[in-house]
Amino acid sequence: MFEELLEDIAQKNGLREVNTNLKLATGLGAILLCLLSSSYFPPLFIALVLTGAILFLARVDPKTYAELFIVPLWFAVMSVAGIILISGGQDIFWKWDILPSFSLSITRDSINQGIFVFCRVLGGMSALCFISLTTPMTNIFTVLRQWRIPEIIIELMMIIYRTIFILMDQVVQIYTAQVMRLGYSTVKESIHSCATLCGAAFIASWDAGEDLVQAMDARCYTGKFAVLGENRPVERGPLLALFAFLSLSAAVVIFSGNSTII
Amino acid sequence: MHLIETRDLCYSYSGSSRALDGINFIAPRNARIAVLGSNGAGKSTLFKHFNGIFKPTSGSILIRGEPITKQNVREVRKFVGIVFQNADDQIFAPTVELDVAFGPTNLGLDEETIHHRVREALHIMGIEDLAGRVPHHLSGGEKKRVAIAGAIAMEPEVLVLDEPTAGLDPKGIHDLLGFISDLKKSSGMTVIFSTHDVSLVPEIADYIYVMSKGRIVAQGTVAEVFSQTELLKSVRLDVPHYPKLIKSLQEKGIPVSMAFTFEEAEKAFLEAFKGRS
Incomplete structure (x- = not known):
């Protein structure tokens, strides 16, 4: 999918x-x-x-x-x-x-x-x-830094970029778990499963956000994201x-x- | 002066019962400390106190003899590197290289030093070839290594690993143990790790804390802790295979001396057999 x-x-x-x-x-x-x-x-x-x-x-x-x-x-x-x-x-x-x-x-x-x-x-x-x-987005980040786009924007983009994949992973996992237990076998069941999926994904992302803040704090976050890498x-x-x-x-x-x- | 010391540390999550209750924990210099405990014993909660993410509800935590304050929390986090259980929460930059560089960048190091530290950390973990990769394409074991590399790139003096072997394959576990014992020789870093896989502990730990329901129920050297079979069982843990086997043989009247690691056990059995033939 x-x-x-x-x-x-x-x-x-x-x-x-x-x-x-x-x-x-x-x-x-x-x-x-x-x-x-x-x-x-x-x-x-x-x-x-x-x-x-x-x-x-x-x-x-x-x-x-x-x-x-x-x-x-x-x-x-x-x-x-x-x-x-x-x-x-x-x-x-x-x-x-x-x-x-x-x-x-x-x-x-x-x-x-x-x-x-x-x-x-x-x-x-x-x-x-x-x-x-x-x-790839990662190359665009490097270029944006060269173009002197404000740090805060690049930083938000980077976090959003990574979070999309974490959220996506979670959605796929929940979806698979639902399919395995016949969550989409009937129309009514599908609607119910889809709603549960959205709710669970929301809670998961909320938790992931809190964990992210802790992880960033644990590594002395002061508002700087590394942007290494040279443009070709x-x-x-x-x-x-x-x-x-x-x-x-x-x-x-x-x-x-x-x-x-x- | 101890690197980390807690005195009667208590912690409650808001609106629930005590997660930690009267913890007295000491981490001396250049030690390998294992914190054993079943699920929900409070290991992760304790670890989150070590760098000021959680603040004690009562009691105190001292880092190099000083309490954690707003002024020194940065120093503390530089001093104590924590790797959480779930690597996904910890890798937040778009590529492996950028993620490992995150800590050093925020320490305000210059670019050359950052590059050097990143290379060094990737080298120690043996993952130089992953530098340019994106985190969501990594396997579980690789993510774990990246997360650890991210912590050691800040060159902490205490490295705290929460369930480092969870989800790793045998080779991964073997490599990780090798890395932990190498650290002792190479940098004198103190390592604190939690696990419920007791078989690993004798190989690497030199001091053990056993936690259950937010309390420390036993502590001591490998021999001291693993001789308390009943206690370990009562807190949903197990005794490693070698001491378990040797103890049962001893009870049956076979003269084998107690051993905890593979090498010790091999030696003990060889000696016992020599005596017979």
Whole structure:
């Protein structure tokens, strides 16, 4: 159920040894370009390139990647359907007056708008996936320290990061214990088990929090978290690749202008 | 002056009965002290007094002859390193290296010293290769070692281990015992550990406290404590196999001298057999 988390993939992906700044620049740059673009094509282009990078350079299992994409994609499809039906425009293909003041219609403009939004979602998603699948959180902490983000924020992030896994472990253990005793055999039973699971997880995390404070105190906590570890050096290959990717995408953004699909 | 001394220490968790009742505990320099007790005897509660996490309800605790105050609690925690039972509660940094570096960083050491201490601690525990790993990918035994490394990176003079062998495999236990006896030779660190696995105790401990229901019910050297079979049984503990076997043989009239560790027992049996042949 929870066996493989994003972080586990990031820990062993093919691009792990690439400088973190470069990877973040790739992802954030891609998102920015997706937002700047006013045509459907550049986000689609970015999504394709980054997906290629994720699958072939980072060597992420295609099935895992597809599964990761499905959930937000489902949301995107539903909202795009809404956009296409509700927003009006010229060249009406289909129209249904439900109420005197409200009608559903499919127009050239609404289709263009819908596809544009959908492509943007694809682009943004692939950029986020690129960051989260290639960059372990621990590397991001090092970079944040270099960027002079306030200590308190980094520290909270580190504790939250670790606590997620402890909580996750506990949830998995309780869940397994419930499954072993047929806790999810009927719908009614499932609801009951799920509620118990949430309650137990809450109490467990509360206890874990108290233990954490004690453990930190026992080691003389004065508000400092070690952030060791060097960023990998910027290498020529990845730097050129980043440059090529961003300039090519920027060129696509400029040349595609306002072009629409129909 | 003792490193750690408690005088009539009592402690109650809020709203419940006494967890500790009149504890008089002494830890001298360079000692290996075992605290034996069944589940719920109060071992962990006692340990949490050693570095000021819990404050006595009555009685006192002295660290190097001084009570723990707000002013010296930092010094005390640097002096007494505690490794709790559950390693997961103790490893809170994103990687092993960062976790071990946590203590030294908070002591305000410079970066080079921190690096050195981290390397040293990982080396002592034999886990240099885990440095860059994330804690949630470690096995139980590895987590335990990381937790101990985190404590020894602060170079305490007293190392307190709560149930250090719980959940370890035989090799893990063997390594841990080796490490504890090495510490004595290498750094003169005093080690206090709790356990209910009595078979380990004769191999490493030179003084034993037996706890039951918040009280110390027996104390003494290995020979003194393990000769009180009935008492140990009454507090839900056991006597190690060698003395148990030898005692039963002695009662049957076989002349074997008492022994507690593997080596002693081997010697005793060889001598007994020599006498016969």
